[in-house]
Amino acid sequence: MNLSLIIPVYNEQDTLPLLFDAIYQTMNSLDRTWEVVLVDDGSSDDSLAVLREYAEKDKEHVRVISFRRNFGQTAAIAAGLDYSQGDIIILLDADMQNDPADIPLLLAKLDEGYDLVSGWRKNRKDNALTRNFPSMMANLLISRVTGVELHDYGCTLKAYRRPVLEGFRLYGEMHRFIPVFANAVGARITEIVVNHHPRRFGQTKYGLERTAKVILDLFTVKFLISYSAKPIYLFGGAGLILMLASAALMLYLFVRRIFFVIAVTGSPLFQTSAMFFILGFQSMLMGLIAELLVRTYHESQRKPTYTVRTKINVADHD
Ligand code: UDP
Ligand code: MG
Numbered sequence: 001m002n003l004s005l006i007i008p009v010y011n012e013q014d015t016l017p018l019l020f021d022a023i024y025q026t027m028n029s030l031d032r033t034w035e036v037v038l039v040d041d042g043s044s045d046d047s048l049a050v051l052r053e054y055a056e057k058d059k060e061h062v063r064v065i066s067f068r069r070n071f072g073q074t075a076a077i078a079a080g081l082d083y084s085q086g087d088i089i090i091l092l093d094a095d096m097q098n099d100p101a102d103i104p105l106l107l108a109k110l111d112e113g114y115d116l117v118s119g120w121r122k123n124r125k126d127n128a129l130t131r132n133f134p135s136m137m138a139n140l141l142i143s144r145v146t147g148v149e150l151h152d153y154g155c156t157l158k159a160y161r162r163p164v165l166e167g168f169r170l171y172g173e174m175h176r177f178i179p180v181f182a183n184a185v186g187a188r189i190t191e192i193v194v195n196h197h198p199r200r201f202g203q204t205k206y207g208l209e210r211t212a213k214v215i216l217d218l219f220t221v222k223f224l225i226s227y228s229a230k231p232i233y234l235f236g237g238a239g240l241i242l243m244l245a246s247a248a249l250m251l252y253l254f255v256r257r258i259f260f261v262i263a264v265t266g267s268p269l270f271q272t273s274a275m276f277f278i279l280g281f282q283s284m285l286m287g288l289i290a291e292l293l294v295r296t297y298h299e300s301q302r303k304p305t306y307t308v309r310t311k312i313n314v315a316d317h318d
Contacts, residue, residue: 004086008076014201042070119157235287242280249273
């Protein structure tokens with residue numbers, strides 16, 4: 001299997017026929033083996049019935065997974081990945097805001113040797129105030145913090161080579177951070193401008209609160225990417241800084257005591273110094289516990305701490 005389209009579907013009954021038309025039009029023009037995995041994320045409308053109809057008509061290409069309840073877009077994407085077989089994965093939304101006609105462009109970019117091609121909705125057709133502006137700020141922030149410079153993390157339409165999706169699992173609402181994780185396993189990443197259309201049926205499932213979640217997720221992502229293999233650097237680093245600050249304060253108090261005869265214990269700086277010392281020491285200990293967790297994490301799953309691109313004259317080991 002060459003190509004898997006993965007599409008999360010949540011209450012999109014009216015758009016699905018249009019979506020299928022567009023997919024067939026694009027896929028029939030490509031010379032590739034393909035499948036489309038549609039994940040019904042616990043829809044309460046007739047989406048599943050519509051999907052079932054198409055799946056029955058085209059057993060070769062259409063696969064459907066249906067959740068027992070609504071687990072969210074990220075979970076739907078994760079399931080799609082688990083149940084798909086293509087070497088190349090393309091994610092897109094079911095609501096036809098993404099344009100399946102852009103797929104050949106993404107594939108052409110992959111063929112240039114990239115592992116991940118991100119869509120960029122340069123001309124985005126969503127609410128400017130509640131969606132586009134916050135999203136622009138979020139993209140700048142994510143690019144800055146993670147060092148993976150993309151204009152549009154939120155655009156679902158992206159193409160991936162499967163190996164760069166294999167080293168991690170998606171939790172919460174993390175699917176927008178896939179490029180960051182992929183970068184951490186060594187993916188070559190680029191982006192291209194893609195079409196974007198206003199939503200024609202149904203309504204968006206997200207609002208302004210999404211941005212807050214993205215910011216919180218960014219903390220987790222940054223921590224996982226930069227410190228998950230060496231948490232002591234973060235906790236221990238903070239601990240060292242606090243303990244140094246504590247020592248500096250203490251030194252100051254002693255110098256003052258000796259040369260100016262001002263009582264050490266009378267100053268609030270003494271308590272501050274003691275507090276810094278305790279916090280710093282605690283932080284170091286937390287770092288050590290985190291180091292234990294890291295080892296459990298990797299060893300319980302026999303998860304390597306590296307990723308391999310090619311092997312030459314080397315047999316697989318188990
Ligand atoms: N979606 C989903 N589960 C959810 C919310 C959304 O599977 O809980 C799907 C939805 O059907 C659509 C895609 O995720 O295919 C993007 O959702 P939406 O269009 O509401 O987001 P927006 O385009 O406004 O960011
Ligand atoms: Mg949408």
